[in-house]
Amino acid sequence: xxxxxxxxxxxxxxxxxxxxxxxxxxxxxxxxxxxxxxxxxxxxxxxxxxxxxxxxxxxxxxxxxxxxxxxxxxxxxxxxxxxxxxxxxxxxxxxxxxxxxxxxxxxxxxxxxxxxxxxxxxxxxxxxxxxxxxxxxxxxxxxxxxxxxxxxxxxxxxxxxxxxxxxxxxxxxxxxxxxxxxxxxxxxxxxxxxxxxxxxxxxxxxxxxxxxxxxxxxxxxxxxxxxxxxxxxxxxxxxxxxxxxxxxxxxxxxxxxxxxxxxxxxxxxxxxxxxxxxxxxxxxxxxxxxxxx
Amino acid sequence: xxxxxxxxxxxxxxxxxxxxxxxxxxxxxxxxxxxxxxxxxxxxxxxxxxxxxxxxxxxxxxxxxxxxxxxxxxxxxxxxxxxxxxxxxxxxxxxxxxxxxxxxxxxxxxxxxxxxxxxxxxxxxxxxxxxxxxxxxxxxxxxxxxxxxxxxxxxxxxxxxxxxxxxxxxxxxxxxxxxxxxxxxxxxxxxxxxxxxxxxxxxxxxxxxxxxxxxxxxxxxxxxxxxxxxxxxxxxxxxxxxxxxxxxxxxxxxxxxxxxxxxxxxxxxxxxxxxxxxxxxxxxxxxxxxxxxxxxxxxxxxxxxxxxxxxxxxxxxxxxxxxxxxxxxxxxxxxxxxxxxxxxxxxxxxxxxxxxxxxxxxxxxxxxxxxxxxxxxxxxxx
Numbered sequence: 001x002x003x004x005x006x007x008x009x010x011x012x013x014x015x016x017x018x019x020x021x022x023x024x025x026x027x028x029x030x031x032x033x034x035x036x037x038x039x040x041x042x043x044x045x046x047x048x049x050x051x052x053x054x055x056x057x058x059x060x061x062x063x064x065x066x067x068x069x070x071x072x073x074x075x076x077x078x079x080x081x082x083x084x085x086x087x088x089x090x091x092x093x094x095x096x097x098x099x100x101x102x103x104x105x106x107x108x109x110x111x112x113x114x115x116x117x118x119x120x121x122x123x124x125x126x127x128x129x130x131x132x133x134x135x136x137x138x139x140x141x142x143x144x145x146x147x148x149x150x151x152x153x154x155x156x157x158x159x160x161x162x163x164x165x166x167x168x169x170x171x172x173x174x175x176x177x178x179x180x181x182x183x184x185x186x187x188x189x190x191x192x193x194x195x196x197x198x199x200x201x202x203x204x205x206x207x208x209x210x211x212x213x214x215x216x217x218x219x220x221x222x223x224x225x226x227x228x229x230x231x232x233x234x235x236x237x238x239x240x241x242x243x244x245x246x247x248x249x250x251x252x253x254x255x256x257x258x259x260x261x262x263x264x265x266x267x268x269x270x271x272x273x274x275x276x277x278x279x280x281x282x283x284x285x286x287x288x289x290x291x292x293x
Numbered sequence: 294x295x296x297x298x299x300x301x302x303x304x305x306x307x308x309x310x311x312x313x314x315x316x317x318x319x320x321x322x323x324x325x326x327x328x329x330x331x332x333x334x335x336x337x338x339x340x341x342x343x344x345x346x347x348x349x350x351x352x353x354x355x356x357x358x359x360x361x362x363x364x365x366x367x368x369x370x371x372x373x374x375x376x377x378x379x380x381x382x383x384x385x386x387x388x389x390x391x392x393x394x395x396x397x398x399x400x401x402x403x404x405x406x407x408x409x410x411x412x413x414x415x416x417x418x419x420x421x422x423x424x425x426x427x428x429x430x431x432x433x434x435x436x437x438x439x440x441x442x443x444x445x446x447x448x449x450x451x452x453x454x455x456x457x458x459x460x461x462x463x464x465x466x467x468x469x470x471x472x473x474x475x476x477x478x479x480x481x482x483x484x485x486x487x488x489x490x491x492x493x494x495x496x497x498x499x500x501x502x503x504x505x506x507x508x509x510x511x512x513x514x515x516x517x518x519x520x521x522x523x524x525x526x527x528x529x530x531x532x533x534x535x536x537x538x539x540x541x542x543x544x545x546x547x548x549x550x551x552x553x554x555x556x557x558x559x560x561x562x563x564x565x566x567x568x569x570x571x572x573x574x575x576x577x578x579x580x581x582x583x584x585x586x587x588x589x590x591x592x593x594x595x596x597x598x599x600x601x602x603x604x605x606x607x608x609x610x611x612x613x614x615x616x617x618x619x620x621x622x623x624x625x626x627x628x629x630x631x632x633x634x635x636x637x638x639x640x641x642x643x644x645x646x647x648x649x650x651x652x653x654x655x656x657x658x659x660x661x662x663x664x665x666x667x668x669x670x671x672x673x674x675x
Contacts, residue, residue: 189345190378192365194392194443204391208382 047266054259061253073256085257088245091157095232095241096225099164104218106165107172108210114173115180132170140167141234148235155237163235164228168221175220179213219272226265296321296479297342297447302351304337311337313503314351319481319496324473326482326490329500330526335483336375338500339449342481343372356446366395371440372449375456377432379424385411385435386420392443410442413472430461437469441476450482454489466492487527491515499523516574517561521653524572531578531621532570533595534655540565544647547571551617555593557650570653575622577649580611583640594644597621599637609634613641 053063057070072078080086110129114122132140144163145155153159187209191201207214229243236244246258297319304312312334319325327335340346342353344365353361360368371392380388389407398406411417414434424432433453440448453469454462470493473480484490490497491511498508499522506526507519518524521532535549545559547569555571563569579591597613600620604627611623621643635641 184376184378186374186376186378187380189365190372190374190380191391192345193343193370193372194439195366195395196391197364197366200395205380205382209380 050259051263051266054256054263056256056259058256063254063256063259073260079257079260082255082257084240085242085245085249085255085261088240088242089261091160091239092226092242095157095160095164096222099161099168099225100218100222102161103165103168103221104172104214107169107217108176108214110169110173111176111180112206112210114177115183116185129170129173132167133174137167137228137230141231144231145234155235155239157239159235159237160232160239160241163231164221164225167228167231168224171221171224172217175217176210176213179210183210219269223269296323296356297481298352298354299338299342300352300354302338302341302353303349304334304341304346305349310503312341312348315503315505317498317505317508319479321479322477324470324480324482324493324495326484326494326497327500328484328487328490328497328526330485333500334503335485335500336451339372339451339481339483342447343370343449344368369446370449371443371445371447372451373436373440373453375451375453377436377453377456379432379435379439381424383424384420385416385422385424385427388424388435389439389442391439396443406442407438410438413441413475414438415468429457430465433457433465434468437472441472441478444476445478447479447481450480452484453482454484462489469493491527499526501526516649517651518572518653519563521570521655524651524653529575529622530572531575531619532572532653533615533619533621534568535571536568537562537564537566547652549595551595551615551619553593553595555595555650556647557593557652558647561650561652563652563654568655570655572651572653573645573649575610576608576624576626577645578621578623579644580613580623580625580635580641581644582635583642590642591644591646593647593650594642595621597641597643599635599639599641601637602634604634611635611641613643 052066054073055069055071056063056066057068057072058065059067110125113119114126141163144159144166148155148159183206187205188198188201191205192198196204227243228241229247232241233244233247240248242258242261246254249255249258297317299315299317301314301316302312303310303314315338327338329335337346341348344360344363344367348361351361352359355368355370365372380391383391386407389410390403393403393406407420408417411419414437416431416434416438419427419431419435424435427435433456436453450469454465457465466489469480482490482493491514494511496508496510497514499506499514501522507514507523514523515527518527518530524530524532533549533551535547535555538546538548538554540546540559540562543559544556545562546554546556548554549571557571573593581587581590583596595615597615599611599613601612603610603612606627608624608626611625613621613623615621623643
């Protein structure tokens with residue numbers, strides 16, 4: 001005669017001594033997957049709508065109602081129909097790339113300093129780094145505008161880039177620090193011991209090992225930069241980026257081209273994730289078997 | 294020719310002196326061990342020789358030229374780190390080749406030297422393995438190969454076997470000794486394991502609280518410990534208190550506190566008069582029933598009572614108490630028929646040769662907590 005626990009384990013019906021256990025267990029079994037499904041839907045439905053309306057063939061100016069399927073927005077000539085939208089895209093990419101590169105370099109150096117050295121002001125710097133992340137963007141935007149105006153810096157792409165670097169650095173430091181704080185400094189000692197001067201030791205040992213953290217930080221701040229609206233709007237002057245253009249256009253109707261550009265940027269990100277997952281799997285599969293003990 | 298010379302080497306950290314004015318000369322080709330409990334300054338000494346720490350005072354000479362203040366990458370010294378510190382993003386070949394690449398050795402030569410070194414450490418064909426695919430013992434060998442492939446003047450090893458299990462550690466001890474013989478490079482080995490130090494070294498420096506207690510060959514340090522610390526740290530030892538009675542030519546007589554008088558070679562006395570500690574190793578003591586004492590008794594003899602006897606297979610150990618309460622431990626090898634176990638409560642005569650007697654300076658210590666436990670210490674082992 002099997003015990004109750006064994007029966008539950010085998011999913012056998014349980015006799016009258018313990019009737020409430022069965023339905024509760026059932027409910028648990030579908031509750032978690034259903035909840036997970038809903039959260040995923042919540043996250044992805046907006047993106048799916050954006051992609052879907054990139055294939056819409058709207059009758060009028062407003063791209064809010066499904067009228068029929070078309071691929072015409074993916075035709076380069078139609079896609080690049082609005083010259084000011086193209087300029088905005090180029091501006092956005094320029095700002096994102098330049099600010100990402102500079103912020104990642106600066107932030108990585110700060111992260112290294114914070115994990116490697118104990119110096120006066122270290123803990124206040126740690127705290128100070130969270131301020132740009134915690135401050136409302138509108139405050140940062142206004143403050144920067146006031147600063148630029150008071151020291152007579154003409155507003156434009158340069159001021160946008162400066163602003164983006166400023167709010168990106170904190171994110172880089174926090175992300176890279178997660179990687180550097182687990183870093184075994186004996187490895188740098190070992191490199192030095194084997195004849196590498198500090199510069200060589202950094203590029204051959206430290207950098208390759210913390211690179212995943214740097215890459216993650218770079219991708220994060222690229223994403224933050226390319227869609228920033230609030231801070232950019234205060235410091236753009238005459239320059240336009242994609243978010244500024246879309247906001248302006250939304251009053252007269254956002255053209256499907258915006259959906260297509262959004263879809264393309266999203267696909268790039270997706271492609272990166274897939275490739276990195278695939279490479280990880282391949283490295284695991286290719287690794288020769290573990291040898292004798 | 295001395296390979297390495299330390300002169301008044303001192304390292305002070307904020308509120309403590311880790312290494313306190315040590316002087317040392319290590320000859321070329323020696324297997325030299327720095328032995329001591331954790332926190333005694335042995336690793337700091339090693340790190341100063343490697344260039345990872347700057348000494349507060351003193352000088353370091355390698356092969357005749359001063360290297361004090363030089364960064365690690367300018368010293369012809371390589372280190373095997375306690376944690377191995379292998380580069381996880383490189384495979385075995387690239388780890389071992391790292392030092393050669395820094396020296397701009399030609400590609401073909403790198404390949405053949407790495408190959409040859411992997412043979413020496415018994416990992417042939419492991420070039421393409423990733424580090425995380427290797428067992429602890431294999432990583433240990435890679436770390437050794439990575440250091441030795443550079444043909445340094447001196448190899449520093451910081452408790453390299455600490456992370457291995459006991460069986461593997463025993464194997465690697467012999468391996469290391471073989472490899473050292475093969476390559477003929479001076480090894481400076483840091484360990485807190487007295488057995489490991491004795492198994493492998495030509496000479497041992499026993500370190501305590503930043504200074505050397507004794508420097509010498511394993512048998513000298515074991516048979517004739519110079520201080521109470523050394524006698525307790527290397528193996529088990531019995532210490533009895535006494536006062537120098539007379540020094541007569543080559544022989545000295547010491548009156549033990551418990552009544553008996555023992556003889557020992559006069560040159561082993563740390564002082565000419567006053568109170569000293571008299572020591573004898575447990576395996577040197579002859580034990581016999583006090584009532585049946587016969588001619589097999591040795592010259593130095595005391596009376597005691599067996600408190601406990603423990604059979605350990607290869608030997609039997611007796612825990613005895615003398616009349617004044619000092620514990621004395623005796624190991625007797627189990628040679629077969631002749632060894633009749635002596636039960637607890639038996640009055641015994643413990644005797645040993647004057648040759649096997651050593652003397653250490655009496656260090657003032659907190660008196661009796663009713664039970665003199667400090668005299669029979671088991672060496673610190675992990």
